[in-house]
Amino acid sequence: MPQHIHYPEGGEKITVGSDGRLQVPDHPIIGFVEGDGIGPDINRACMRIWDQAVERAYGGRRKIHWAELFMGEKAAGLFDGNYFPDETKAALKDLLISIKGPLTTPVGGGFRSLNVSLRQELDLYACVRPVRHYAGVPSPLKRPEEVDVVIFRENTEDVYAGIEYQSGSAENQKIARFLREEMGESFFDEAGIGVKPISPFGTKRLVRKAIEYAIEHDRESVTLVHKGNIMKFTEGAFRTWGYEIAREEFADQTITEEELYATYGGKRPEGKVVIKDRIADIMFQLMLLRPTEFDVIATMNLNGDYLSDAIAAEVGGVGIAPGANMSDNVAVFEATHGTAPKYANQDKVNPGSLLFSGVMLLEHIGWSEAADLIAAAYEKVVAAGIVTYDFARSLEGATEVKTSQFADAIIDQMCGTIDLERIRRERDEAIEAERQAREQRRVVAPLEEMIASGRVPHTVADLMNPNLVTLSGDTSVEDAMHLMRERRISSVVVQPTADDEEQGWGIMTQRDVISRVVSATKQPSQVRIAEAATRPLITVAEDTSLLDCAERMGSDNIRRMVVVDTQGRPIGIISDTDIFASVEQFGLPE
Numbered sequence: 001m002p003q004h005i006h007y008p009e010g011g012e013k014i015t016v017g018s019d020g021r022l023q024v025p026d027h028p029i030i031g032f033v034e035g036d037g038i039g040p041d042i043n044r045a046c047m048r049i050w051d052q053a054v055e056r057a058y059g060g061r062r063k064i065h066w067a068e069l070f071m072g073e074k075a076a077g078l079f080d081g082n083y084f085p086d087e088t089k090a091a092l093k094d095l096l097i098s099i100k101g102p103l104t105t106p107v108g109g110g111f112r113s114l115n116v117s118l119r120q121e122l123d124l125y126a127c128v129r130p131v132r133h134y135a136g137v138p139s140p141l142k143r144p145e146e147v148d149v150v151i152f153r154e155n156t157e158d159v160y161a162g163i164e165y166q167s168g169s170a171e172n173q174k175i176a177r178f179l180r181e182e183m184g185e186s187f188f189d190e191a192g193i194g195v196k197p198i199s200p201f202g203t204k205r206l207v208r209k210a211i212e213y214a215i216e217h218d219r220e221s222v223t224l225v226h227k228g229n230i231m232k233f234t235e236g237a238f239r240t241w242g243y244e245i246a247r248e249e250f251a252d253q254t255i256t257e258e259e260l261y262a263t264y265g266g267k268r269p270e271g272k273v274v275i276k277d278r279i280a281d282i283m284f285q286l287m288l289l290r291p292t293e294f295d296v297i298a299t300m301n302l303n304g305d306y307l308s309d310a311i312a313a314e315v316g317g318v319g320i321a322p323g324a325n326m327s328d329n330v331a332v333f334e335a336t337h338g339t340a341p342k343y344a345n346q347d348k349v350n351p352g353s354l355l356f357s358g359v360m361l362l363e364h365i366g367w368s369e370a371a372d373l374i375a376a377a378y379e380k381v382v383a384a385g386i387v388t389y390d391f392a393r394s395l396e397g398a399t400e401v402k403t404s405q406f407a408d409a410i411i412d413q414m415c416g417t418i419d420l421e422r423i424r425r426e427r428d429e430a431i432e433a434e435r436q437a438r439e440q441r442r443v444v445a446p447l448e449e450m451i452a453s454g455r456v457p458h459t460v461a462d463l464m465n466p467n468l469v470t471l472s473g474d475t476s477v478e479d480a481m482h483l484m485r486e487r488r489i490s491s492v493v494v495q496p497t498a499d500d501e502e503q504g505w506g507i508m509t510q511r512d513v514i515s516r517v518v519s520a521t522k523q524p525s526q527v528r529i530a531e532a533a534t535r536p537l538i539t540v541a542e543d544t545s546l547l548d549c550a551e552r553m554g555s556d557n558i559r560r561m562v563v564v565d566t567q568g569r570p571i572g573i574i575s576d577t578d579i580f581a582s583v584e585q586f587g588l589p590e
């Protein structure tokens with residue numbers, strides 16, 4: 001029998017259906033932890049906003065029934081010094097969906113941190129941080145509205161797993177001896193030693209969640225961020241296992257970036273999520289220079305830690321960044337800042353981080369109308385210069401208000417007229433226009449686009465130009481010339497006809513036309529391209545590494561080769577200038 005936690009009457013529990021999806025009743029019970037320090041101030045303000053949004057969006061048909069759960073100082077007061085009572089753990093699991101304010105980490109007492117305990121106890125393996133810009137929020141970027149990503153950060157592995165051996169300790173000496181004597185490693189004396197475990201299990205469940213999110217929310221891509229070029233068996237393995245889970249479980253809903261270029265010529269097939277990967281350091285540049293390339297990001301603990309704060313800062317959102325920690329079914333949404341104790345009970349701070357964590361919660365349970373209403377009202381209020389003290393510092397001419405007054409202003413806006421239909425339509429249109437512009441760039445100049453978007457090519461298929469024009473050997477040279485001029489290409493691939501099958505595939509370049517047709521005063525309309533073509537084709541298999549390809553080009557003194565698939569069919573062209581451009585951008589290939 002719970003001592004202090006009571007579920008409100010009139011509410012029903014959220015459950016998981018046999019299809020693994022959340023079953024959300026119209027009157028769900030959702031847990032909340034008020035939090036310490038500024039927690040009560042922001043929680044009070046946010047609850048009013050969330051409840052009002054649900055009321056407005058569904059005309060009273062839906063309502064959240066809040067169940068207070070206890071963690072932190074409030075729990076310690078009620079449960080005899082216990083900061084994280086079993087009753088709360090059980091309720092968080094039982095209710096599936098909860099939201100919490102910030103918690104003080106008790107000093108001493110053997111705690112690492114309440115947040116770490118929470119993640120471990122409930123196996124909340126994915127930290128999810130959506131980052132987008134809200135109009136009016138101060139940002140250092142020229143076009144902050146281009147940033148709209150959701151980061152899935154692995155929560156349980158990596159150097160964060162806490163496997164560390166302090167310099168000088170007996171354990172450190174033991175492991176150092178083992179590494180030197182048994183494994184032949186060398187490193188400086190007295191080095192502290194940390195271990196970085198990355199497992200297929202940990203990787204796959206995280207990437208699975210990211211892909212599921214992308215499919216459900218019609219996102220274009222999932223990017224695996226890693227430093228696999230240096231840490232091959234941990235970060236590199238994360239990349240490998242990430243692609244593996246996409247292939248194993250989402251073959252019908254996903255394609256790789258390689259397929260996007262090689263098979264689909266840069267045009268994303270309707271509804272398919274593109275799985276791609278980026279080296280972590282390049283990712284930081286790209287999020288500043290080409291943020292529209294990215295939708296959902298899946299990465300390990302340490303990369304995710306750096307990346308989520310850096311991207312949040314781009315949109316001025318560190319103070320208002322929302323977040324959630326999730327397991328397969330349990331989700332705890334939370335403000336990402338701390339308890340800011342110096343502002344406690346002053347009704348002063350910005351409720352944005354908790355507020356948008358609640359917006360995430362509403363989206364998670366499928367109540368997107370209420371979520372959109374809050375976001376739209378928030379933008380109107382901030383655009384009118386009504387902000388809390390922190391934003392007032394950087395917004396000239398702003399009106400500084402208290403936390404509760406800020407909540408009042410949002411509620412006022414929600415009660416006025418907000419044309420949600422129009423806001424959504426404009427947003428969808430902007431996203432679609434952006435997608436089409438990107439697609440156009442990929443189709444017109446695939447190689448330039450690939451390199452500029454940070455994709456590191458490994459094989460000739462990664463780097464080749466897939467815009468190959470193949471014509472039957474029976475085509476007249478005249479027709480081929482028209483086509484070459486129209487498409488601005490200097491060669492066409494010649495397919496053998498039934499009569500000359502044994503000669504195989506060939507290529508006809510502009511130079512061939514000059515030397516074999518024009519200079520021989522033959523009429524281009526009278527000559528078949530099979531007669532003007534060069535055969536045999538100099539080919540390279542699609543899985544050839546760039547280094548091997550470069551070596552062949554050098555030793556055979558050739559400038560371009562036709563890339564063929566496993567059945568020997570031409571699928572693209574690679575030239576020495578492609579390899580030159582790739583090495584210039586990414587250095588020597590592995």
Ligand code: NAP
Pocket residue numbers: 038101102103104105115319334335336337338339340341349350351352353390
């Ligand atoms: P903090 O509480 O996040 O506060 C640092 C500064 O950030 C504040 O002084 C304030 O800056 C600004 N700030 C934080 N929340 C704000 C808000 N809602 N509105 C406006 N400004 C806000 O970090 P801390 O001082 O390092 O940590 C305090 C306690 O929180 C510690 O016990 C720590 O363990 C805990 N903590 C908890 C969580 C969590 O529960 N998720 C996370 C981090 C830290 P200005 O002074 O410049 O105005």
